[in-house]
Every structure is written in structure tokens, then in C-alpha cells.
Amino acid sequence: MTDIKLQARNVDVYYGQKKAIDNVSIDIDNGLVTAFIGPSGCGKSTFLRSLNRMNDTIADARVTGEILLDGEDIYAASMDPVALRARVGMVFQKPNPFPKSIYENIAYGPRIHGLAQGKADMDVIVEKSLTQAGLWNEVKDRLNDPGTALSGGQQQRLCIARAVAVSPEVILMDEPCSALDPIATARIEELIDDLRQTYAIVIVTHSMQQAARVSQRTAFFHLGVMVEYGETSEIFTNPREARTKDYITGRYG
Numbered sequence: 001m002t003d004i005k006l007q008a009r010n011v012d013v014y015y016g017q018k019k020a021i022d023n024v025s026i027d028i029d030n031g032l033v034t035a036f037i038g039p040s041g042c043g044k045s046t047f048l049r050s051l052n053r054m055n056d057t058i059a060d061a062r063v064t065g066e067i068l069l070d071g072e073d074i075y076a077a078s079m080d081p082v083a084l085r086a087r088v089g090m091v092f093q094k095p096n097p098f099p100k101s102i103y104e105n106i107a108y109g110p111r112i113h114g115l116a117q118g119k120a121d122m123d124v125i126v127e128k129s130l131t132q133a134g135l136w137n138e139v140k141d142r143l144n145d146p147g148t149a150l151s152g153g154q155q156q157r158l159c160i161a162r163a164v165a166v167s168p169e170v171i172l173m174d175e176p177c178s179a180l181d182p183i184a185t186a187r188i189e190e191l192i193d194d195l196r197q198t199y200a201i202v203i204v205t206h207s208m209q210q211a212a213r214v215s216q217r218t219a220f221f222h223l224g225v226m227v228e229y230g231e232t233s234e235i236f237t238n239p240r241e242a243r244t245k246d247y248i249t250g251r252y253g
């Protein structure tokens, strides 16, 4: 049985006159990790950003078609993009903690969204979020240290904790390990597998090995088109499309 969280229908994304995403339709399920793979410049990040209206923040970007979150059109006039981005959180390529304490990095979102009744309540949210991101034991004795004093891998887990703190439904990750060493990468990959029990996860990765390790569904993009989408094991062992096969066998990068 499928449990669809996000549906994209005939989505195009333009930068000015240039079409960067061409007629993409995809269903993204709860409880699974969905990977977007494809060569650099094929539109993975552009399409990912359309799923929480992050493209709104790019002056000449325009999205057409429909994207539904639990059946609700995220581009409807009634949808508040700030509230939407709490429901559909995002983790970026380069860890980007706020220039504030570890505690404040987590508390900021719940505070602006009114999720905590007071300090004790906020303390609970901070501990729970850091625990979910696998960071609590490493930072519990130094919550007032700046977030930027952490290692790269810890900073990325802090950013995941920050996304988790506002109780999202979906977490979008755009190459979250590309700035990390192999050990930090392995920790994030384990974390992704834990988090999918609670959140639908979409991860952009240029690493096919990573897609194979962390995802259950894979979408292959090429030149702005979604060429093929299916079970990760099928995409990597038995792709239907010649272009997918060429990519996974390394014919182009």
C-alpha cells in the first residue's frame, strides 16, 4: 500500500526564459527515502526547491504545474510559504548553522512558530531534536557554545536537528554530505534511515553509491526531465531507459 505525501503534477520550472525543469510528475511516499540523481546541472536542486517553494526566493524563478502536500496545493494563495517550509524542511549542501549558540539554533524555529509554552518546554524540544539528529550526547554539556564551533559533520546534524525542531512532515536534503568526510557521511546516512520512520525524506545526491545505500526510491533526472523513477534496486540493476543505464554505468557524469 502506498502512502503518498507529496505529488508533483506536470511541473515546469523556469529561470527567466530558460526552462530548467520540464513536465515532471512524481509521487513521493511517506516512510521512504527518495533519491534524486543525475548529472550536474540536470535540475535536481531546482526541482527539490519547488517542493517547499524555496524557488520563491530566487528572483527570476517561476514554477508552473501543481504540487500537492497531503492533497493540498502548496502554491495556492492561501498557503503561507513560511508555514509550508516548517512542514517541508530543508537541509543544504554546506552546513549553515546560524551564528548563535547550539541551543538557539534549535530554539529559533519553534519560537517563531509558537511551538513552546516556556523555557522548560523549549528545553524539551531542544533535547528531543538534538537526540533525533544523533547529536545530543556530543553537545549536551555545551549548549551555549556557538553552533559554528562544531565539526562539519556535527554542524550538518545541527542543521538536521533545526529542521526537525519544528515538527516537519517532509525533509528535503540537497547533497547533505558533499562537504563531509566519509565518517561524518556515514553518520548522516544512518541518521537518514532512522528519520524516515517519522518523515518523508527526499535527498539529492550526485553519488549513486549513496543513493543505493540510503534510498528506497530513485528518480533519475537528465537535462531537466525526469527520465525514470522507481524502486532504487530496480533503477540500479534493471533500468528501463537507455539514458538511465548509460548514467549508472558511468557513460556520463
Ligand SMILES: Nc1ncnc2c1ncn2[C@@H]1O[C@H](COP(=O)(O)OP(=O)(O)O)[C@@H](O)[C@H]1O
Binding pocket: 015, 020, 038, 039, 040, 041, 042, 043, 044, 045, 046, 047, 058
Ligand atoms: N538561480 C538560477 N538562475 C538561473 N539559472 C539557474 C539557477 N539555478 C540553477 N540554474 C540553472 O538551472 C539548471 C539546473 O540547475 P540545478 O537545479 O542547480 O541542477 P543540479 O542540482 O542537478 O546540479 C542549470 O542549467 C543551472 O545553470
Ligand SMILES: [Mg+2]
Binding pocket: 044, 045, 046, 204
Ligand atoms: Mg544541485
